[in-house]
Amino acid sequence: MLFRLEKDRYALPLSAIREVIVAPDTWTRVPRAPRAVRGVINLRGRVVPVVDLRELLDVPGAPTSTPGRVVLLDRGRRELGLLISDVDGIESIEKVGPPAPKASLAVKGLARLGALPVTVLDPDALDATVARAFTTK
Amino acid sequence: MAGASWDTSRYLSLFAGEASEHLEALGKDVVRLEQGATVALVDSMFRHAHSVKGMASSMAFEATAKLAHRLEDLLDTLRADVAKVNQAVADVILQTVDALSAHVKAATQSQPLPDSTALVVRLSELNAGLKGVPPPPVSAPPPPPVPEAAAPPAASPSGVVAVDAAAPPRFALKLKINPASNQPGVRGFLAYxxxxxxxxxxxxxxxxDDIKAGRVPQGAVTLELETDQSxxxxxxxMRTVADVELESIGLVQRAPPPPPPGAEADRVVGQEPARTIRVRTELMDQFLDxxxxxxxATARVRxxxxxxPEAxxxxxxxxVDRLHLLVKGLHDKVMQARMTPLALITDRLPRAARDIARRRSRDVELVITGEDIELDRAIVDELADPVLHLLRNAIDHGVEPAEVRKAAGKPPKGKVALSVTRQRDRVVLELSDDGRGIDVERLKxxxxxxxxxTPEQVRGLSERETLMLVCLPGLSTATDVTDISGRGVGMDAVKRVVEAVGGSLEIETRAGRxxxxxxxxxxxxxMVNLLLVGVGDEVYGLPIGKVSGVVETARGRLALSQSAPxxxxxxxxxxxxxxxxxxxxxxxxxxxxASPFVVVDSDEGRVALAVDRLLGQEEVVLKALARPLDLVPGLAGVTILGNGRPVFILDVARLVTA
Amino acid sequence: MAKKVLVVDDSVFMRDIIKDIFAAGGFTVIGEAGNGVEAVEKFKELKPDLVTMDLVMPYRNGIDATREILRTDNKALVVMCSALGQETMVMEAIEAGAVDFIVKPPRAEDVLAVVKKVLGEA
Structure with a gap:
């Protein structure tokens, strides 16, 4: 699945995604949380934490403006929400090259779709990055 | 008395002599094996190994007994199929005989026993290989599997129940097998x-079959006995059966006239007190969720x-009211189904107490009361380790050796009591010993x-707070503290577990008592009762149990101490x-x-929390925090209010320290 | 009058331990046997009030010996001595007519408690 953070293009494997929802207007803040954590939402009775992907990946620029979208990653018995700007569509990516030298650990590599560069993310590594942000805060 | 009931040194030379004889004979048998293995020969070897095991374990030479036990197991397997004996097997047996001889020699000279762990493992592997099953863990064997499905009601011996007027009277009996007894399964079988x-x-x-396999929850057995005897x-x-108590006996009311054939099932239902099925705990968790x-959801609809519109x-x-009642009823039933007696964990304590006491050469009596009180299964599971831990501490560090006790004018046998009582919506477990108590001054x-x-901080502590110091992580992991203060190891873990399930820990001690x-x-x-408070745009829940009170006063009117309000x-x-x-x-x-201040009990003692608004009290369903939210210190859980808003529940105890 | 006990075990060492326990508990050990055959002979000869019987012995094991003793006297009181892990054999012995069991290594208070119960003294 392809999506955007402002103008940059990213991709996540479709199998890792449970659903995409419109970001809510209000958030319940998570106390003592790292900066990237936007808050928690009530998803049909479940409490799901949402992180701003831009902040998590240390992409320079203003925090992702809402209303955006929240990508819900399937993490077995729980979910992790990623705040993004918008979804572009679904494409298959054949070849993933090495990531940029200073990229976050959550980046699996770079791919090309036509003329456009796409950063491919690793869902497991994203999850681990969030947990690390909590413990090293 | 714990430990050996006799002076083992008296038997040492006898042990050495006889064990050596057995080992010598065993060695000769191994040599004869090479001329052909017969059942009689392997049988003889088995008996020698068995005798050595028994003697070694009587002398408390555990390593020797274990090695002999593994050899016995191997020979037991070979006895069943002597064709499996080959040169390699014979070599391992001979090696074991030599090792055992070395053990006996070391024991005679009061030297430490040689380490035979590798050989023990080798024997287990060899035996497992011969039996064609994976080797058992070198430690304790796994408990017998518990059947998934409900056990069928006991069949009557004949399979046919003839109820006629001439039948002898029937008594209903309730038996209790002492859980500390040796082989409770065999005890139950004996009583039967x-x-x-x-x-x-x-x-x-x-x-x-369950009784024979030792699956007797709480040691309780019920049955009906049809007999001409009084x-x-x-x-x-029943009085002639040791370790089995006849708890009650009464005549069974004669059943109504026998039903026509085919209606047998109905009659059985009428006689059964309750039918049960087994449900995986995981499924119970999902029901509750x-x-x-x-x-x-019902609150949200409301x-x-x-x-x-009004119309x-x-x-x-x-x-919505009706829905709420139904859902609440369902919720209550699910909660009820999760209730499990504490006996689930206390049943194993007498045995554990005996083992710990024996290891530490203490003489201790453990009395357990109220173990039939029921708690949510999840809490019972969580409490297993803390309770065992407190028991170990009580025997290891609380109860003094018999000589010390006598010198202090106490009975030589120490007493440890675990009493469980229900106090409104709480269950209170009290584990007390009559040992030396905690040395509070030394602790400080x-x-x-x-x-x-700092010395100043310590001086400012109340007695209760001082005692809670044994739960400080930095303190309770230091082994040297254990023996000095009479308490220690792992108390921080006990406190953490108890508080994680929403409980509290209190300590009382009297020097020497x-x-x-x-x-x-x-x-x-x-379910947890919360005081909801507002801070800025956010709402938080404080568990009512931790709230001592609320004061409203203007922030500007607070007194200052060292420039802190x-x-x-x-x-x-x-x-x-x-x-x-x-x-x-x-x-x-x-x-x-005026601003509200909520007074709460934290790990640091009582503190006041300044908040912006008080929003009232609410009973909510507590949800556990999933990763990564569980990494946030100071949060106990989360819930969703009727308006759909997620609200965090604060871990008041750790809020200030974390 | 002190009750008379016959102690059967192939280990002299084990017999000594059990004998000492009985002596301290006020019983008279009137005889001992080192195997199942001897046990049956001694039982007929000495008519003890109680027999403690090892399970695993040469010539004739404890279960067979117990069966034989009960054939001689169906009121005989035989208490098995077993090790942990021999539950099945103990139950077989109980089927054969043994009245109770003690677990090795024997502890004085366990042995005396069981024996007194069996003799109806407790």
Missing amino acids: KRLTTLGNVFELKPPL EESITRT HAGELLL QIARGM LRPPLDES VLVVERGLM GTTFRLAVPLTVA VLQWGQSVLPVHELSSLLEVPAGPASAV
């Missing part, structure tokens, strides 16, 4: 056999209904020596913490007139 000499046994619960004679017979979410309200409200010194607190640990835990995990609370002065800064969230505009 003894009763069958008097008449016919019916309605045996648990079924005989009640007195049954009682007398869903029932909880139904409650939340909230929406409030915004409906629609009455039928809608009525439906140690805390300062270790740099965990003993110590009591009091664990108060909720009956159930899922403090709150006057009765006779004492409490430190004030801004909840917004503790939680790192923006605060709302401070009111010039």
Whole structure:
């Protein structure tokens, strides 16, 4: 699945995604949380934490403006929400090259779709990055 | 008396002599093996190994006994199929015989026993290979598997129940097998056999196969005995069975006239007190999750209904009320189904106490009361380790050796009591010993020596707070403290577990008289009563159990102590913490007139939390925090309010320290 | 009058331990046997009030010996001595007519408690 953070293009494997929802207007803040954590939402009775992907990946620029979208990653018995700007569509990516030298650990590599560069993310590594942000805060 | 009941040194030379004889004979047998293995030969070897095991274990030479035991197991396998004996097997046996001889020699000279772990493993592997099964763990063998499905009701011996007017009277018996007894399964079987000499046994619960396998929850056995013997004679017979107590006996009311054939099932149902099925705990957790979410969803519907036009309200409200009642009923039933007696964990304590006491050469009596009180299964599971831990501490470090006790004018046998009582919505477990007590002064010194607190801080502590110092992580992991203060290892873990299930820990001690640990835990995990408070735009829940009171006063009128604000609370002065800064969230505009302060009990003692608003009290369904939210210090859980808003529940105990 | 006990075990060492326990508990050990065959002979000869019987012995094991003793006297009181892990054999012995069992290594208070119960003294 392809999506955007402002103008940059990213991709996540479709199998890792449970659903995409419109970001809510209000958030319940998570106390003592790292900066990237936007808050928690009530998803049909479940409490799901949402992180701003831009902040998590240390992409320079203003925090992702809402209303955006929240990508819900399937993490077995729980979910992790990623705040993004918008979804572009679904494409298959054949070849993933090495990531940029200073990229976050959550980046699996770079791919090309036509003329456009796409950063491919690793869902497991994203999850681990969030947990690390909590413990090293 | 714990430990060997006789002076083992008296038997040492006898042991050495006889064990050597057995080992010598065993060695000769191994040589004869090479001329051909016969059942008689392997049988003879088995007996030698068995004898050595028994003797070694009587002398408390555990390593020797274990090695001999593995050899015995191997020979038992070979006995069943002597064709499996080959040169390699013979070599390992000979090697083991040599090792055992070395053990006996070392024992005779009071030297430490050689390490034979590798050989023990080798024997297990070899035996498993010969049997064609994976090797068992070198430690304790796994318990027998518990059947997934419900055990069928006990079949009567003949399979046919002839109920006629001439039938002899039937008695209902309730037996209790002492859980500390050796081989409780065999004890139960013995009691059963003894009763069958008097008449016919019916309605045996648990079924005989379960009894034989030792699966007797709480040691309780019920049955009906049809016999011509008098009640007195049954009682007398049961008195001849050690470690099995006849708890009650009574005549069974004669069943109504026998039903026509084919209606047997109905009759059985009528006689059964209750039928049970086994359910995986995981499934029970899901039931609870869903029932909880139904409650939340119902609250949400009620909230929406409030915004409906007045004309629609009455039928809608009525439906929501009805829905709420049904869902609440379902939730209660699910909670009820999760209730498990504490006996699940206390049943193994007598045995553990005996083992610990024996290892430490202490003479200790353990008395358990109230173990049939029920708690949510999740809490019972959590309490298993803390309770065992407290028991170990009580025997290891609380109860003194017999000589010391005698010198102090106490009975030589120490007493450890675990009493379980129900106090409103809490269950209180008290583990007390009559040992030496905790040396409070020494404890204070140690805390300062270790740099965990300043002398001033220690001086300011109440007695209760001082005792809680044994739960300081930096202190309780230091082994040298254990013996000095009479307490220690892992108390921080005990406290953490108890508080994680919403409970509390209290300690009382009297020098030279003993110590009591009091664990108060909720009956159930899922519902929690909250005081909701507002901070800026956020709402947080404080568990009511931790709230001592609320004061409203203007922030500007707070007294200052060392330039930090403090709150006057009765006779004492409490430190004030801004909840917004503790939680790192923006605060709302401070009111010039009056702000609420919530007084809570934290790990640091009593503190006042400054909040912006009080929003009232609510009973909510507590949800556990999933990764990564569980990494946030100071949060106990989360819930969803009727308006759909997620609200975090604060871990008041750790809020200030974390 | 002190009750008379016959102690059967192939280990002299084990017999000594059990004998000492009985002596301290006020019983008279009137004889001992080192195997199942000897046990049956001694039982007929000495008519003890109680027999403690090892399970695993040469020539004739404890279960067979117990069966034989009960054939001689169906009121005989035989208490098995077993090790942990021999539960099945103990139950077989109980089927054969043994009245109770003690677990090795024997502890004085366990042995005396069981024996007194069996003799109806407790």
